[in-house]
Amino acid sequence: xxxxxxxxxxxxxxxxxxxxxxxxxxxxxxxxxxxxxxxxxxxxxxxxxxxxxxxxxxxxxxxxxxxxxxxxxxxxxxxxxxxxxxxxxxxxxxxxxxxxxxxxxxxxxxxxxxxxxxxxxxxxxxxxxxxxxxxxxxxxxxxxxxxxxxxxxxxxxxxxxxxxxxxxxxxxxxxxxxxxxxxxxxxxxxxxxxxxxxxxxxxxxxxxxxxxxxxxxxxxxxxxxxxxxxxxxxxxxxxxxxxxxxxxxxxxxxxxxxxxxxxxxxxxxxxxxxxxxxxxxxxxxxxxxxxxxxxxxxxxxxxxxxxxxxxxxx
Ligand SMILES: C[S@@+](CC[C@H](N)C(=O)[O-])C[C@H]1O[C@@H](n2cnc3c(N)ncnc32)[C@H](O)[C@@H]1O
Numbered sequence: 001x002x003x004x005x006x007x008x009x010x011x012x013x014x015x016x017x018x019x020x021x022x023x024x025x026x027x028x029x030x031x032x033x034x035x036x037x038x039x040x041x042x043x044x045x046x047x048x049x050x051x052x053x054x055x056x057x058x059x060x061x062x063x064x065x066x067x068x069x070x071x072x073x074x075x076x077x078x079x080x081x082x083x084x085x086x087x088x089x090x091x092x093x094x095x096x097x098x099x100x101x102x103x104x105x106x107x108x109x110x111x112x113x114x115x116x117x118x119x120x121x122x123x124x125x126x127x128x129x130x131x132x133x134x135x136x137x138x139x140x141x142x143x144x145x146x147x148x149x150x151x152x153x154x155x156x157x158x159x160x161x162x163x164x165x166x167x168x169x170x171x172x173x174x175x176x177x178x179x180x181x182x183x184x185x186x187x188x189x190x191x192x193x194x195x196x197x198x199x200x201x202x203x204x205x206x207x208x209x210x211x212x213x214x215x216x217x218x219x220x221x222x223x224x225x226x227x228x229x230x231x232x233x234x235x236x237x238x239x240x241x242x243x244x245x246x247x248x249x250x251x252x253x254x255x256x257x258x259x260x261x262x263x264x265x266x267x268x269x270x271x272x273x274x275x276x277x278x279x280x281x282x283x284x285x286x287x288x289x290x291x292x293x294x295x296x297x298x299x300x301x302x303x304x305x306x307x308x309x310x311x312x313x314x
Contacts, residue, residue, distance in 0.1 A: 014086035016266035023261025051075035053128035059135020063091030146235035173210035237311035
């Protein structure tokens with residue numbers, strides 16, 4: 001069934017999560033899933049649910065976090081909540097295949113209803129834990145969402161989240177753009193900018209905002225661990241603990257083609273797409289040649305930033 005069969009509307013999140021992020025490489029997808037498994041375990045490590053307790057997996061996607069919780073704690077119940085009907089269905093089918101359907105509730109969120117009422121079907125103090133991985137990142141009004149998490153948590157309940165931090169990628173794109181503009185200030189000097197730098201910038205600008213205004217408007221790029229910490233306190237959580245994990249290492253892509261086809265988030269275009277559609281043949285040959293050479297000698301470094309927050313609802 002395609003993403004359109006269920007809703008009549010294009011489901012961009014399902015498209016990205018089920019196919020797009022790994023650029024159609026099964027091996028790359030398996031590596032991403034293994035990596036997501038580590039993030040999800042880290043989020044769940046902050047919880048110690050009692051038998052019979054209820055955990056909300058906000059922005060559950062295809063169920064990576066909630067399914068792991070069902071597996072890890074055989075007496076715990078999970079509310080899977082997301083805006084994508086297709087992904088909710090996949091999460092539900094996977095829970096059923098695990099024999100855990102009776103411990104699950106699927107809660108379809110209305111993307112257009114506004115954050116304040118996003119979880120309106122959940123009563124105050126109705127869940128024991130809220131756990132979320134890479135979903136709050138995409139909510140524009142994070143302080144309001146955190147307040148909503150607090151509302152549905154019972155006193156003593158725990159919030160645990162793990163979110164990507166893309167702000168440094170966006171700041172790097174902004175700095176590079178500014179630097180290139182400054183070099184071009186005296187009229188006529190633009191032609192002297194190193195062409196490779198300009199091509200790198202054009203690629204980067206298709207993955208991350210490259211102006212301060214665009215960055216400020218971009219929910220998944222305009223925050224860091226410090227804002228999440230401040231917003232958690234603002235939402236009157238207690239015992240707020242924040243950890244930032246930064247890892248640099250080889251890309252998860254198994255080969256060059258997979259590298260060119262993957263996207264770091266659903267609002268980014270792949271390198272292949274940019275090369276094929278935005279560049280003239282000689283530009284494509286230059287940028288792809290240099291990047292490919294770096295890839296072949298293992299010099300391509302990928303940096304991953306994740307922030308983890310654990311907090312208590314007093
Ligand atoms: C990067 S995926 C993460 C999915 C899952 N948590 C995981 O760890 O694999 C982001 C998910 O957040 C959901 N999402 C995006 N915006 C949302 C919103 N405003 N409210 C609820 N879910 C949202 C998307 O549908 C998608 O399933």
